Amino acid sequence: MELKGVGVVLTGASGGIGQALVRELVSQGAHVLAVGRRVEPLQALLTDLGERRAQVQIVQADVSKTEGMWQILQACRQSASPVRVLVHAAAIGGFGGFENTEPAHIAASLQTDLLAPLLLTQVLLPLLKAQPQAQVVAVGSALGHIGYPGQVSYCAAKFGLRGAFEALSREYADSTVRFQWLAPRATRTTFNSNAVDAMNAELKTAVDSPEAVAAQLLAAIRDARPRLQIGWPEKLFVRLNGAFPALVDRALRRDLPVIRRYFSTAAEAVVPLQHAQGDSP
Ligand SMILES: NC(=O)c1ccc[n+]([C@@H]2O[C@H](COP(=O)([O-])OP(=O)(O)OC[C@H]3O[C@@H](n4cnc5c(N)ncnc54)[C@H](OP(=O)(O)O)[C@@H]3O)[C@@H](O)[C@H]2O)c1
Secondary structure, eight states, X not given: OOOTTOEEXXXXXXXXXXXXXXXXXXXXXXXXXXXXXXXXXXHHHHHHHGGGGGGEEEEEOOTTSHHHHHHHHHXXXXXXXXXXXXXXXXXXXXXXXXXXXXXXXXXXXXXXXXXXXXXXXXXXXXXXXXXXXEEEEEEOOGGGXXXXXXOHHHHHHHHHHHXXXXXXXXXXXXXXXXXXXXXXXXXXXTTSOHHXXXXXXXXXXXXXXXXXXXXXXXXXXXXXXXXXXXXXXXXXXXXXXXXXXXXXXXXXXXXXXXXXXXHHHOGGGGSTTOSOXXXXX
């Protein structure tokens, strides 16, 4: 889709990948409704954008709350540029042993990472369907394909979201709305705790810059690609895990002592409702 003059709703706009994606979208002439709970990083981003700041409108909203959904809908209705693209990038992570993860964190993870994008999609679909062409993008994760130790609730949410987007893309295949599942691998943002960063370094897991990820997301949005897995060897692992899961079982069994060692240093993992948690590989 040619993005010039197009309205784009982007949740998670205050985050590492989100901010980089706002820059990419704005450079293409899109008008961005930038959604986040924290306004400060969004205001700093606007200042940095200079005269392009006019293309961005901050929408302070919590996607995990019904009120937040309505605030986003209201902003879309009032947008001068008709909204044709919805990008779900808001998420909270969580790294640590399953038994030490608070139930409240598991619930918040499923609420923010799975339920919120589904409900927001449902709320905005009538607006999107009224456009000649529209796209709904889930920023997924390699961990939406590969169950990873220490990431049980995050994997549950991202696997669920992938299934939902696959079903949606098939349910709306004869419509003007396209659904996309675009999955980064580990990315250098505050999403990952120090423990996850250290674990990734020890396991030699590749970590991308948010700018590199945003550039690939933008290209996939422009081309309306239904699916994207960013990075080698993750592309291969995702396929292997689908076709020969026992091979990935064995590889992760080898890494388990290292991964488990970082559970104990990931003290934040037991603090619920924080967004600065982990995602790997
Ligand atoms: N970083 C990685 O290693 C990695 C790898 C693969 C996939 N991903 C995916 O990429 C996306 C962006 O991640 P990131 O690395 O940019 O993370 P990040 O820097 O931690 O940003 C997370 C974003 O989610 C927003 N958010 C969280 N809970 C929210 C809520 N209840 N309501 C509204 N906004 C909420 C945060 O905004 P506020 O705090 O302002 O509300 C922030 O903008 C996520 O979907 C993540 O799963 C990340």
